[in-house]
Every structure is written in structure tokens, then in C-alpha cells.
Amino acid sequence: MSLSPASGIGRFYKHSAKIIRFVRLGCTNRPFYHIVVMERRKNQHQPVIEQVGTYDPLxxxxxxxxxxxxxERIRYWLGKGAHMSTPAAExxxxxxxxxxxxxxxxxxxxxxQAANADQQRQENAEGVATQ
Amino acid sequence: MSFLRYLRKINTQLQLPTRLERQFSNAGTKSAILQYEKDPQPQFTDTETQRLLQSMTQMQLDKVFRKRTVPDNDNEIKFMTTEQLENEFVKMIEKAKHQLQMPPVVKVKQDTERIISKDPALKDFQNTKFVFTDITYGLRQSDRKVVVRDVDGTLSYAPLETQKRMNQLYFPLKGRTFHTPRMFSEQEYLQRCLDDHKYEFVLDRLTVQYEPYELDFHQISAQVFQHLNESKEFDQLRSTRHFGPMAFFYAWHHCIDDLLYDMIRRDYLQNAVELIALSYKLHNVPVEFRKTISELDALQPTPEKRALNQLLSSLKSKEEHEGIQQEIQTAIGKAESDFAADEISLKFIEAYIASEHALKKVQLELAVQTLKEINLEKLQLYHGLKKAHGMHAS
Incomplete structure (x- = not known):
């Protein structure tokens, strides 16, 4: 896939629903996300309206x-009424x-909670071992 | 003459014990890296200081525009009219001035923790911290916000180190590397560079790699300047952008004597006066130096003017009378005004050497004495030549 400029090449309707979301790039076992603005109904790998960030989860x-x-651009798009995917909103x-x-x-x-439960279990195990 | 020599002998014998003491005391401080104990920025950016430093740096165009180890070193050949050439010379001087702009001397910026919000309910939301960088187009590096959300839910501005790393990651500066070059991170490599006297290389790279307010910048540049003060290769930095900060460093830390000696030996008396004046100014010594400086300024052109005159002199067609005078001056290397300026400078320098501020008195005195003798010979020659050509010696 050739690279498109950050300003994007995606075509969009004026009043269509836009969304700020992740696009998974990178490769197998190495995720890397672009944070983009695109039409809500589109697939993530279709051309985007604009790229507004990146996220490296590793x-x-x-x-x-x-x-x-x-x-600056995120605020602009939010002001325009763009939606957000849950991970992006988080x-x-x-x-x-x-x-x-x-x-x-x-x-x-x-x-x-999980950490507490883990700790409890360990303490119990230790208690059993000492007895 | 023999009387003078006798006096000098006595002087050295008197000076010797104190000098030895000083050397020992110096040895103690040499290992330690000197630091600016208070903010040097107001003193450095002061117009008078800047003028003194620029004058000391000089503008030798051969050195400013020398060949460098960069890919693009080619030159262009053009046909021009005299007028065009003169304009080009002026532009050249502007460019040289730009090249000689000094990196600022400012105090070390302290890292302060600035917390934006604390949210204990967010504890353990992830197992690593998040670093957010604002990549809004058109911001300056210093204005770019970098914030960190810690594992315990605290949101705060990133420390300077992280901020610099993020800036370099998203907006790389040309020549600056993401990881610190081993030349700076490991002492032995730096030491090797210094021992090879690659001062300009080290300082250039330092300026690119670090910001002037970083602690590493201060420490490494201080180390370079201190090494330079021992090896006495000051001429390497003359007509480069690092000469000003170097002179400022010596003046600030009371160790101008070696540089002064070098200046006297090379017959840059005006620079020597300026260096002394700078140290007087920095330490508020109650000696009137502004009058001497203004007198010297009236007698001698600024470095830029001198460089421009040098360029223009290759164009001028000389008249008969002026031609001979010019020839005498180039043969001796000094004009009438230079001799007058030397007189004033020498008076000022000798006053400094006699004062308690000079540490290496004997050495400086000898240098001044030698210079005086040479100057006297030159002056005699100058008058003799003028007389021989039938011009009135004024």
C-alpha cells in the first residue's frame, strides 16, 4: 500500500457521519495505529479524510x-460533530x-481487582506452605 | 637594556614562589569542571559584551568560508560588473556574520515536576505509562506540549529529557541523533577527541546535539574550554562561532591570562584590551575601560569593516602616491593609526599586568616587552621607508 499524505485523499460527503478512529497498520504481531478521521461507514483500510495522530501500543x-x-485538528473535527470509536475516545x-x-x-x-485477587491467592498459598 | 634585564631577573625571582603556589592551587581546580554559579545570560546578551566578543572573534573570511567536510563544497564562477561584485561582497560579509553568530550562554534549566491532574481511580489502567505529544503543525519545539499519564493515573508535563526525545522523534533536527553520540556519553572518546585538538568539531557537534540550557552542554563545553586553556590552541577557534563563548567562559572564571598571552604574542593588542575590559565588566572591577575601548574603536575599524576593506582592496586601482603608502603598509603590516592604537593598548595592558588581577605576570610582561621591541623596530622601518620615498613622516 502506497502512502498517502496526512491531509488524506478520502472523498467524503459534506453531511456524512465522520469518525475519529484507529487504523491498524504495522504488520503481523507488530500493531501500529494511525488515528484518522474518515467517513463512519467506510472500512478502515479505505482512504482517510485526514490523519490526526499515531499510537504505538508496544x-x-x-x-x-x-x-x-x-x-488542533482533533478539536476541529470534534467541533464539526465527528464521532469517536471507543478506543480512540479512551x-x-x-x-x-x-x-x-x-x-x-x-x-x-x-x-x-485482579491484582488484589492474585495477591490474596499468593498469601493463602504461602500460609498453606508455612503450615 | 641590561638594566631592564636585571630588573626582570629580580622580578622573576620575586614572583617565583607565588607562582608555584598558584600552580598548585590550579591543579586542584583543574580536575573539577567549572560551572556558572549564577545566570550568565544577562551579562552575555548585553550589547556591550556582545560587541567585545564579536570584535575578539575577528572575521577572517578565509577561515569563515573554508572548505568543510560536507557533501556540498562546490563553488560557482560568474562574470560580474564591479558594482555587482561590490554588492556581492557586502552580502558575503552578512553571511559571514550569520555564520559567526555565537551560541548563547544561559543558565542550566531546572526540571520541575508540573502535575496537571491526579486520579487515583485510574490506578492500574494499563501496565505502562503513556506519553502524548502534540504534533500540531507550525509550533515551535519549545512550545510543543508533551504530557505523560503515569500508571497510577497522574497526568503531568513530561520531564525535559522526555520532551527532547519526543521532539527529536516526531520532528527530527538535522544532525542531531536520537541516541546520545558515544563521543559525549563516554568520557574516553571525548578525551581522545580533545587530545587530538579537535575542539571545533566537538563544539559544533555539541551545539547541534544539545540545547544551550542543558546540563550536559555546560559540562562538556566547560571541559573543552578547560582543555583548550591547557593546550593553548586558541587560534583554532578564532573566527568561529565558539570563540566568543570561550572568551566569556575564561573571563567569568578568572582565567584569561593564557588567552591574553596568546593574543599579545600574535599581536592582537586590541583584542587583548577587550578581553581585559570584559573581565573587568563581568566582575565589576572599578577600572575605567570604556574610554580606552572607544579610543581604540575610533582608531581601528570593526572586524566587518576590515574584512570588507580587504575584499574591496582587491578591486581598487591604486594611484601613484597612495600606492606607495599602501605598499609600505602591507610590507610592515601596520599603518600610522595602528601604531597609535598599539600605544594605547599597551598602556592599558601594562596597567592590568601590574594590578592584582593578573596571575601570570612574568610571562605576560615578557610578551609585552618582546612586542614592544618588535613594534619599535617596525616603527623605525616605517619612518625610514617613508623618508626614502620622500613622504613627510607625521
């Missing part, structure tokens, strides 16, 4: 996940541009 050598956001929530998405709180809570 942690780098400093153990960080890198996200780049073109905040990411924007974490970045501080939007309020935190409820699902982020849910995952956080579930992760904490």
Missing part, C-alpha cells in the same frame, strides 16, 4: 507507549483532551 525501551495527537480521555472514558475506569477497577 512499550519502547523506556517502557512508555507513544501517542502523537494533532490536537485514548483522548487519558491524554487529558477529553474527560476520562468510563471504560478506562472499568478496566482500571478490574485490573486492581
Amino acid at each position: 512499550p519502547n525501551e523506556h517502557n512508555e507507549r507513544l501517542v502523537a495527537l494533532n490536537t 485514548l483522548l480521555g487519558i491524554s487529558g483532551i477529553l474527560p476520562i472514558h468510563p471504560r478506562t475506569y472499568m478496566t482500571a477497577w478490574r485490573n486492581r
